[in-house]
Amino acid sequence: MSLSHAILGFLSLKPMTGYDLKKVFDRSVRHFWPANQSQIYRTLSELRSEGFVEQEVVEREDRLDMKIYSITDPGQQELNLWLSTPLPEQDYREAFLIQIYFGGKLTDTDVITLIKHEIKNLQSANEQYTAMLGLYRGKMQQNPTRELFFSVIPLEYGLTSNQSALNWLNKVLDRIETGDYSIIDPIKSEPE
Amino acid sequence: MSLSHAILGFLSLKPMTGYDLKKVFDRSVRHFWPANQSQIYRTLSELRSEGFVEQEVVEREDRLDMKIYSITDPGQQELNLWLSTPLPEQDYREAFLIQIYFGGKLTDTDVITLIKHEIKNLQSANEQYTAMLGLYRGKMQQNPTRELFFSVIPLEYGLTSNQSALNWLNKVLDRIETGDYSIIDPIKSEPE
DNA sequence: CTGTCCATGTAAGGCGTTACATGATTGT
DNA sequence: ACAATCATGTAACGCCTTACATGGACAG
Numbered sequence A, B: 001m002s003l004s005h006a007i008l009g010f011l012s013l014k015p016m017t018g019y020d021l022k023k024v025f026d027r028s029v030r031h032f033w034p035a036n037q038s039q040i041y042r043t044l045s046e047l048r049s050e051g052f053v054e055q056e057v058v059e060r061e062d063r064l065d066m067k068i069y070s071i072t073d074p075g076q077q078e079l080n081l082w083l084s085t086p087l088p089e090q091d092y093r094e095a096f097l098i099q100i101y102f103g104g105k106l107t108d109t110d111v112i113t114l115i116k117h118e119i120k121n122l123q124s125a126n127e128q129y130t131a132m133l134g135l136y137r138g139k140m141q142q143n144p145t146r147e148l149f150f151s152v153i154p155l156e157y158g159l160t161s162n163q164s165a166l167n168w169l170n171k172v173l174d175r176i177e178t179g180d181y182s183i184i185d186p187i188k189s190e191p192e
Numbered sequence C: 001c002t003g004t005c006c007a008t009g010t011a012a013g014g015c016g017t018t019a020c021a022t023g024a025t026t027g028t
Numbered sequence D: 001a002c003a004a005t006c007a008t009g010t011a012a013c014g015c016c017t018t019a020c021a022t023g024g025a026c027a028g
Helices: A002-013 A018-027 A037-049 A073-084 A095-101 A108-142 A146-178 B002-013 B018-027 B037-049 B073-084 B095-101 B108-142 B146-178
Strands: A053-058 A066-071 B053-058 B066-071
Touching: A002 A018, A002 A037, A002 A053, A002 A066, A002 A073, A002 B095, A018 A037, A018 A066, A037 A053, A037 A066, A066 A073, A073 B108, A095 A108, A095 B002, A095 B146, A108 A146, A108 B073, A146 B095, A146 B146, B002 B018, B002 B037, B002 B053, B002 B066, B002 B073, B018 B037, B018 B066, B037 B053, B037 B066, B066 B073, B095 B108, B108 B146
Parallel strands: none
Antiparallel strands: A053 A066, B053 B066
16 A cells, blocks of 8 residues: 555655654655545554554653654565555546546537636646756755655656646647547657 | 546436446546446445436346436436536545655666556556547547547547656656766656 | 356445544744 | 644545355357
């Protein structure tokens, strides 16, 4: 399961509290693996019962106790195994495409509205990717490491695939507006 | 929820059994919205209790009863409303990208294996898309309708985005093999 | 005579979401 | 005074998956 392994991955960098993990997720992998707070706490206790993490309880007089989690040796092994094992084809769900699939039941105006909305969603995601890429560029100039390189790759992936989706959605808008319903060959028509 | 609306969409084309629906899903939208059998039967009974579909029981002497579902007027309204309402940004989960994100913990060989595996997965998906596109092309030549056009769009979408992912993954392989860890700008480097 | 197709479901478990609950500290 | 941040969790619900269960018809 990916969430538990992502948590192990972050804990292998340094020990953290559940709260810290939530922040780290939101600042790094949320675009390709969002995690919410209650999920993180639940998964941490599962990982602990499996022996993959251990917790150090820090008692504090005036505040709630703080629990700092670290990865154990079995946890490291589990992480390395999962990271290096290729995954089978994953299911993919895109509700927007269902709407388009049944677009025959809608007016052109409605379909165009749907597509323009999707374009906005993709653009907003891309703005976030670009902002994050900027941060990484700064880090890379100071200290270009192999680790950093691999953590940037998913961002580039998000940007490229969104960008090609955007290009393609704009073409679809043209085809709807001109009433050109012929099928195109996406691969052949791409390199332009 | 998308599954129930996809079911309504198919039933709006013609009445069907749960078994038929499963086949229709597998032959059309499974690439962007897979559905399994038990899910379909459960959702059908929910839709019935909401009054969006109704069933006709066909008793057969020698076999099990067959239940043919059709969409009701409230179901049509619900479908049209859902289809024409833009969706908010959806969560996106891609476990492969988590593996890459933590690629710093792996050897180059391991990362390359992961990527080549992903390339194979994408290629196999694209072969299926291409085969389906071929079928649609045949239908379109006989009878080019607006409905047909919209049902092809998601296939083209899958093909284009997979193709751009493939192109990009191949570039990543080059960068790993040459040890070139500089960050590229995916958007600027795309049109080549 | 073995497997695949037709056709129906139930049960249990896993993963994810939303909402609720607590309570001190720090910033505006 | 009010909101945000730090820090912990629980409860309930919803969606999806896997496995189980039934049983005739038909093709190789």
